[in-house]
Amino acid sequence: MTNKKVLKNSLIYTFNNILLKAFNFLLLPLYTVFLTTTDYGVINLLSSFSAVSTYIIAFSLYSAVIRFYADYKHDLEKVRTFFGTVICFVFLSGCVFFILALLLKNVLAKFLFQGVDFYPSVLMALIALVFTSLYTIYQDILKGMQEARKSAMVSISYFFLQVILNILFVAFFSWGANGVLLSLVISSSLACIWMLFDLKRLHLIRFCLDKTILKETLSYSIPIIPHNLSTQIAQFVSKVFINGTSSLASVGLFSLASRFGSLADLVQSSVNAAFQPWFYDQMNKKGFDRKQIVDLSSVLVWFYSFLFLCVGLFCQELIVLMASSQYEESWKLVPLIVITFSLKTPYYFYINILFYYKKASKYIFTATVTSSLVNVALSYFLIQKYGMYGSVAADAIAMVIRVGIVVWISNKFDKIGYNIGHFIGLSLLTVLFLVTGLYFSYTRYANVISFGNIVYKAVVLLVFLSIVYLANRGSIQDAFAVLRKKKARKGNV
DSSP states (O other), rough: HHHHHHHHHHHHHHHHHHHHHHHHHHHHHHHHHHOOHHHHHHHHHHHHHHHHHHHHHHHHHHHHHHHHHHHTTTTHHHHHHHHHHHHHHHHHHHHHHHHHHHHHHHHHHHTTTSOOOIIIIIHOOOOOHHHHOOOOOOOHHHHHHTTHHHHHHHHHHHHHHHHHHHHHIIIIIIOOOHHHHHHHHHHHHHHHHHHHHHHHTTTTTOOOOOOEEEEEEEHHHHHHHHHHHHHHHHHHHHHHHHHSSSOOHHHHHHHHHHHHHHHHHHHHHHHHHHHHHHOOOOOOOOOOOHHHHHHHHHHHHHHHHHHHHHHHHHHHHHHHHOOOGGGGGGGHHHHHHHHHHHHHHHHHHHHHHHHHHHHHTTHHHHHHHHHHHHHHHHHHHHHHHHHHHHHHHHHHHHHHHHHHHHHHHHHOOOOOOOHHHHHHHHHHHHHHHHHHHHHHHTTTTTTTTOOHHHHHHHHHHHHHHHHHHHHHHHHHHHHHHHHHHHHHHHHHO
């Protein structure tokens, strides 16, 4: 029963995440028509600031909620005290953060939000930040209780409420970035009201601050803060530097390019969510055949490379189709971002080794923090000289460092049978085909869509597919053989 519940909840969470991201992506035409590049830059700059600040406000208690509920769940009174303590603490922490931000508004405006109106834009972002921090705590409470269906329904309702308000404020009232921020304030505050109603209805909250529980949970969560913050800070700082050296419009173009480019990483992370538990299961078996892990990993890397090419080769047409003309220039960044994520591919396989060996997991932050510090330092210099392209270059170099550290540490615990040279070779092959396929896009058709160029890119993609087939012919034939056997069995029934 436990395994079935885990599988069921995993499917619900996966479907929910993909559904929300798909809808969010499909809404881009609406947002890019009614929002200028400057508006889009304001929203994404404040969004990155919020992504960093939530971990500071909550002291990374998101992780502690799930972990400690497992210890307290058989004692209802302790659960009520635990939930109440965490929620009250995060609310008070959010209020302190809000007041400090108001007191330091001149400093924030000068160094972080240059060109952004503090009133009302930053003010609304700060208000929403308090509520979104509490809403995230609520989502982790539901996950800790294994209420996957409720968690999905709440997140879907929250998302579509925000979409409806965005359409109302942006499309009909033409309030631009402030309309999006106002919708976030309303939707997040209503989500918190629902959280309190739901927990009170189920008798799962007692408003208090239990010092013992708070001390215990904070001692667990505070050491996790550097790991959680590292990547978010690097992304936020890059946008701050781009805004400082160029404009909010450049931040908007960079953010749109990042959204398209991150499609490649979305697939990697989604597949890894399914690969990881299978990997753990295989590692726990006595006398398991490691070659199965290596072979499946190899097939997945080829699959990722194909998807990288699809996004990179046809991003120009996608952006022209889905965004307004003022955003078209952003397509040139997407292939470079895709290359950065292709460099990340080995990370997903080697990091599973570190998570599997419990003694190794404590070293993970070394890679994330080190690479993020390098990213920030490089961004400072490269963005001043190369603008948005400098940010992508800093990301790529930092990614290589992150992957290198993870590979180095994981090899000290278990090599599985992976060959880093194989990963590097496929990355270089992907880059080669991207450069070949985009040659005419950058040199002759940078600002125009050409049918002949589309056909040329399609041919390049087909050539790569042929190589994929030849390299994995045995695995592909075995898969088709299994499908034919299943079909034959169904026919005999």
